[in-house]
Amino acid sequence: MTSPTSHPVFGELIARQLEQMWHILEEPPIFHVIEVGSAGGTLAQSIVRSCYRMNPMFSEALCYIAIDYQPCRAQLPSPFNDLGLWVDDEIYPYHKDIGPEIHRVKANGLQAFQNVVGCILYNELIDNFPVHRFAIRNGKIQEVFVTLSGSELTEVLDEPSSPIIPQRINNLGLSLTEGYRSEINLAIEDWTAQLSKALSSGFVLTIDYGDTASELYSPQNNQGTLVCYKGHTPISDPYQNVGEQDITCQVDFTSLMETGNQYGLTTVGYTKQNKFLESLGFFRSSIRFRL
Template structure:
């Protein structure tokens, strides 16, 4: 039986003297009694945070439309894998599968749906959400990456707001050295300390991006994050994917904007009871901690591994090309509706607008990478005019 989070964390830190911020973040989010193992009740419109998935079935329906096109691009194989990583409460899986079942049966019968999820608590929630689909014989399974064979996936691996939930390393410029943020324990709480970099992977990351945080344009004390887990995750996906696509939807920037000298305290954010703040050392295990995604790093690492960038666009454009505009137009006709129906319709329309709000979810990045599709075919539907202003 694992120890309670705070006791576990304190013991672990005291054994080591100090742990990297990345290990601290990993522990408070994913320990057995960490945030993601007791937080399904906190996700959603009334929770600490909500995602596109919580705004109704339209997001999943639009993704389903995209998957049908990708299935066709692969030659409509009789076995088409959809692999969702980090599936939250399972709502996106449900919305995608129901849309495929109801509108695209020829694709639906070829789909094998796999969820790769780290939180035991969320796996339970996902199984509950998907129970009626499972009961009706739909092929849905839960796997770890080690249970999925190398070069076995033909289809699409995808995620929504997964990479921002990976534990990140934090670095800080001190004099002529780049130091790493470590976490020690003092009295009854964690405290920060700066130490030399824990891994050469951090220096390699900046070298690959041609970014020198020690140059004079970066001020003393400049602090930022490095998501090494995202690079490892790409290695795993590239290994398991034989032919098909990787779709990553998340908030983030190109590396030029991410590591802009003006962004001197990084992108780390904590979410607790509707509030966003910057202190990861309070509400341990009770608050979400996230960092923005460096999309350029995903593209560069993907290219090294044979994953060709087919496009990077904004969520708003992606969803509009997949037909969200028609849905919004459909909800704009009030003729013959009662007052209550009109009110419901307005609420639904408002939710769809939030999915494409350029200052919110609509400004998220959608990165599509491919293997065995060199991009010489006509553009993928959601990427029709791919643009990225971040």
């Protein structure tokens, strides 16, 4: 169960952070919030309702766009045209079907967006990106491949499929011992490029499971962080229930921040989620919600 579905206090606190961002940007008349991977819209609904309750002026400026790959059919309203969206019912259609002042767009990424003034946010998105698994064998970085042996899926170690894999690992300055296994997420570079291209002025808010590289690739994590879930049950073997379970890996925030810097994004804050929520008034809000 993710934070937005656990309780609406999560959305209220994110709304409070968005309001602060609006003030920092000197209260633009249109403040875009692009939520990527919005799914059923639980977080979106919680945020927009909290914004209206907290500050009607901010709520008036808010243009909340919830994007996901789920299909929806309709025309795009006028404020979206400034974002450079492709107005195409079959590719990026719009539908205002989640709740008040929330606009839903079918999209698989941010390629269609530009001139965003506000915040691009996503919750538990990057931990679902595909990863490359690697292992240290004979002092060298090897990639973990999968092949069929009879009817069984079997792992095979071989030279990395991309030179970026050892390059990224070596750039982190890690000391990895023989037999060490973990994962590397190469998709964050393309993702960060999309963020940089879409955002004209404002912020990116990343909420996810993960840690800095020094913690994520510590000796204690010598078998990596990849885990599968079927329902809410964790499963360590990705070769069970193939196609019927989610696969997730913790996010390397060091690489994410460094890649952001390469694409013109500046890290203004990094913290644990509990500290982040506490700084936004979690305890005060929890009393009101009677948590």
